[in-house]
Amino acid sequence: MPDTILILSDRADRQVRQLQASLERLGFNILTLHLADIAFDTRFSSGLAIPGLNGALPAGVIVRSISSGSFEAITRRLGILHAFAQMDVPVWNSAKAIERCVDKSTTTFLLAHAGLPTPQTFAVENLANARDVAERELGHGPLVLKPLFGSQGKGLRLIRSVDDLPQPEEVDDIYYLQRYVAHSGPPFCDYRVFTCAGEVLGMMARRADGWITNMAKGAKAEPVIGTVRPLLEGLALAASAAIGTDFAGIDIVPAADGRLLVLEVNSMPAWTGLQSVVPVRIADRIASALAARIAPALDERPAA
Structure with a gap:
């Protein structure tokens, strides 16, 4: 059997x-x-x-x-x-990898600790601490508030002033704030790279009219071409190794100054959009x- x-x-x-x-x-x-x-x-x-x-x-x-x-x-x-x-x-x-990916603050900590380029990030409890962060950091540009355990672009908010911070009950009193990465658009573009067992299986560009580029929010998948491919591959494999995933979807955003920054590592990624633009059969x-x-x-x- x-x-x-x-x-x-x-x-x-x-x-x-x-x-x-x-x-x-x-x-x-x-x-x-x-x-x-x-x-x-x-x-x-x-x-x-x-x-x-x-x-x-x-x-x-x-x-x-x-x-x-x-x-x-x-x-x-x-x-x-x-x-x-x-x-x-x-x-x-593994449970360890899932725990690290589900908690965005741990993901960001591990990426930064590994020396990978990732946006400045601040994760605090209670509104008073979040206001302190916002008052200190908003002078350098907007912040993005993300649910600590969220996915598919749900619950993202652009914070341009202290008054944009939601009340504690709306976010379970946890404020995960990340520097907004300015990049050209619309259309806005970022990348999803799929890794498995130390290899890159494929990558796609995600284009959207708004700054949220998740496929679940209506972004369109396109093939990735040009000299950016080896750069994305290197970053994605390093990010997967830092978190300890067996397979993962790594989100990478191009900044206006030309840098590539790792945003997230997803331990339970979908691949329908990616499969539409790559020849490899991901599931196989x-x-x-x-x-x-x-x-x-x-x-x-x-x-x-």
């Missing part, structure tokens, strides 16, 4: 279906579950109850999405991913890279 790969997702989106087909072509059985449905259960030798596996462990895990929930719920779900890793089950991406490459990682992991796993 072929080994089982567990795809963790809260919705059967296009990426999940593509990954399933790619992994099945490699001979794996696929089980798709919500992470919330896996339980810690010490009746089993693994300590986990995984629906459909009768106490067995999967050969590998791909985390496609994790739904929102209370602090306790998210902590428990990430604990499940940590438990898989403890038992030598490859988890892409992820599946092949995970399969290559699984073989030695199975050899190293202790007997049950």
